[in-house]
Amino acid sequence: KILILDFGSQVTQLIARRVREAHVYCEVHPCDVTDAWVREFAADGMLKGVILSGSHASVYEDTTDKAPRAVFELGIPVLGICYGMQTMAHQLGGKVESGHQREFGFAAVRARGHTALLQDIADFTTQDGHGMLNVWMSHGDKVTELPPGFKIMASTDSCPIAGMADEARGFYAVQFHPEVTHTQQGKAILDRFVLGICQVTPDWVMRDHVAEAVALIREQVGDEEVILGLSGGVDSSVAAALIHRAIGDQLTCVFVDHGLLRLNEGDMVMEMFVGKLHAKVIRVDAAELFLGKLAGVSDPEAKRKVIGGEFVTVFKQEAAKLKASAAGRLGVDGLPSVKGAKWLAQGTIYPDVIESGGAKSKKAVTIKSHHNVGGLPEQLGLKLLEPLRDLFKDEVRELGVALGLPPEMVYRHPFPGPGLGVRILGEVKQEYADLLRRADAIFIEELRNCIDPATNKSWYELTSQAFTVFLPVKSVGVMGDGRTYDYVVALRAVQTSDFMTADWAELPYALLKKVSGRIINEVRGINRVTYDVSSKPPATIEWE
Numbered sequence: 426k427i428l429i430l431d432f433g434s435q436v437t438q439l440i441a442r443r444v445r446e447a448h449v450y451c452e453v454h455p456c457d458v459t460d461a462w463v464r465e466f467a468a469d470g471m472l473k474g475v476i477l478s479g480s481h482a483s484v485y486e487d488t489t490d491k492a493p494r495a496v497f498e499l500g501i502p503v504l505g506i507c508y509g510m511q512t513m514a515h516q517l518g519g520k521v522e523s524g525h526q527r528e529f530g531f532a533a534v535r536a537r538g539h540t541a542l543l544q545d546i547a548d549f550t551t552q553d554g555h556g557m558l559n560v561w562m563s564h565g566d567k568v569t570e571l572p573p574g575f576k577i578m579a580s581t582d583s584c585p586i587a588g589m590a591d592e593a594r595g596f597y598a599v600q601f602h603p604e605v606t607h608t609q610q611g612k613a614i615l616d617r618f619v620l621g622i623c624q625v626t627p628d629w630v631m632r633d634h635v636a637e638a639v640a641l642i643r644e645q646v647g648d649e650e651v652i653l654g655l656s657g658g659v660d661s662s663v664a665a666a667l668i669h670r671a672i673g674d675q676l677t678c679v680f681v682d683h684g685l686l687r688l689n690e691g692d693m694v695m696e697m698f699v700g701k702l703h704a705k706v707i708r709v710d711a712a713e714l715f716l717g718k719l720a721g722v723s724d725p726e727a728k729r730k731v732i733g734g735e736f737v738t739v740f741k742q743e744a745a746k747l748k749a750s751a752a753g754r755l756g757v758d759g760l761p762s763v764k765g766a767k768w769l770a771q772g773t774i775y776p777d778v779i780e781s782g783g784a785k786s787k788k789a790v791t792i793k794s795h796h797n798v799g800g801l802p803e804q805l806g807l808k809l810l811e812p813l814r815d816l817f818k819d820e821v822r823e824l825g826v827a828l829g830l831p832p833e834m835v836y837r838h839p840f841p842g843p844g845l846g847v848r849i850l851g852e853v854k855q856e857y858a859d860l861l862r863r864a865d866a867i868f869i870e871e872l873r874n875c876i877d878p879a880t881n882k883s884w885y886e887l888t889s890q891a892f893t894v895f896l897p898v899k900s901v902g903v904m905g906d907g908r909t910y911d912y913v914v915a916l917r918a919v920q921t922s923d924f925m926t927a928d929w930a931e932l933p934y935a936l937l938k939k940v941s942g943r944i945i946n947e948v949r950g951i952n953r954v955t956y957d958v959s960s961k962p963p964a965t966i967e968w969e
């Protein structure tokens with residue numbers, strides 16, 4: 426195993442991710458663990474290397490953030506990254522100075538190929554035969570004097586010691602960030618450290634993560650009860666399946682069906698979790714309640730607020746009831762007691778954690794507050810259980826498959842918390858939601874059925890998000906001998922890697938033709954289908 430000591434960089438989890446990608450088990454712990462803790466952690470002889478992360482701090486400003494001394498005394502390789510390099514230099518007798526020039530962004534680093542870490546790894550070679558690496562730098566301070574025993578491993582014009590190594594002791598350090606994808610050879614460098622220098626056998630797979638996570642949940646929760654808000658989305662589903670695997674009936678899921686889900690979605694969630702996994706799920710059919718609250722509301726943000734607010738209210742009521750029934754009595758003031766369940770579980774994943782730490786756009790805040798029911802644990806007096814906190818989306822999906830969830834569910838396109846509420850323009854009505862659900866199901870079915878011969882993938886897989894939008898306007902059509910005067914839907918399909926920008930997908934005409942024909946013939950009440958050819962920006966992916 427590999428130990429990653431976290432000095433507080435935003436990208437520490439990326440180091441962990443790269444190590445996991447190399448099929449090596451790792452754990453991230455705060456940098457201020459004690460020497461005794463480190464020795465205990467290494468006591469089973471399985472610890473093969475340590476990585477010291479970056480930080481936003483400076484060795485000067487905060488001299489308290491040091492690596493535990495024991496790290497350098499275990500006789501195993503250590504890799505320092507950015508601040509990790511500076512603290513290594515500082516602690517082992519070198520010198521670090523505040524950089525006169527701050528370096529942020531891309532840099533070309535001359536790599537001295539004579540170290541085991543960088544040997545034969547380069548993006549290009551200069552005329553005089555130097556291997557060069559295109560890397561991502563972000564630092565203010567720099568090492569100005571090598572600690573005894575070290576040699577220079579890499580350099581740039583403004584940072585002569587951009588990498589250093591004491592190969593006899595297995596200590597390596599780089600000033601740049603190999604964990605980010607901007608550093609093109611970053612993965613190769615981390616693989617070299619973990620597999621080549623630390624010589625860990627790459628046999629860890631996501632399946633192993635299940636056992637580890639299960640053990641951790643059992644240890645955290647003991648015999649206490651847990652409540653989880655199940656939305657049917659990927660994150661909450663995987664969290665539910667994982668926690669259920671760990672503690673079985675100590676978990677109760679509350680599934681608030683706001684009536685704005687996709688066709689048969691509610692039943693599918695119940696079938697999966699109750700029918701197959703035998704989990705305890707309380708389904709709250711709140712469609713009428715939500716539609717009632719939404720009557721007369723047509724402003725998109727106002728709609729979001731109603732849905733998000735109501736969702737929290739309903740969930741809180743259910744959670745409180747659950748606790749009251751578990752405790753078998755009412756609490757002070759006749760309100761349901763909160764003595765039963767002790768934990769609230771959430772499917773928070775690592776990008777959510779980063780997002781809530783940094784500055785966010787208003788929209789991100791909205792997304793968040795619906796998604797992870799912010800503030801709820803405090804209000805309910807519950808402890809927070811977040812077993813997916815360290816994982817990235819694709820890892821969560823892999824974990825879901827390892828837990829036996831169907832791939833169609835785990836690899837589903839994202840679906841917004843307010844559901845069809847933001848896909849029915851203006852006021853939401855039951856009639857509109859019913860028409861939209863049926864049209865959308867046809868679109869998705871045809872996307873799944875249509876295979877692109879060039880890639881052998883379905884158009885559902887080739888798009889990042891695809892759905893139907895209901896336009897509450899009527900247009901004239903002709904069907905058989907009669908005139909129709911019915912509603913319009915728009916099909917939307919986009920390709921994107923991060924959902925911040927997106928291109929409309931160039932779906933085959935034959936596919937569009939089939940979808941349009943089926944919707945107009947099968948969904949009475951819709952007589953016109955359009956395709957949205959706007960990219961983001963300036964349009965957004967959703968229409969509201």
Ligand code: XMP
Nearest residue numbers: 792795796839840841842843924965966967
């Ligand atoms: P836009 O429309 O801003 O959407 O291009 C980007 C991504 O965010 C999703 N989205 C939401 N998700 N609550 C959510 O949980 C929301 O209020 C919300 N609004 C947009 C959208 O589906 C797309 O994936």
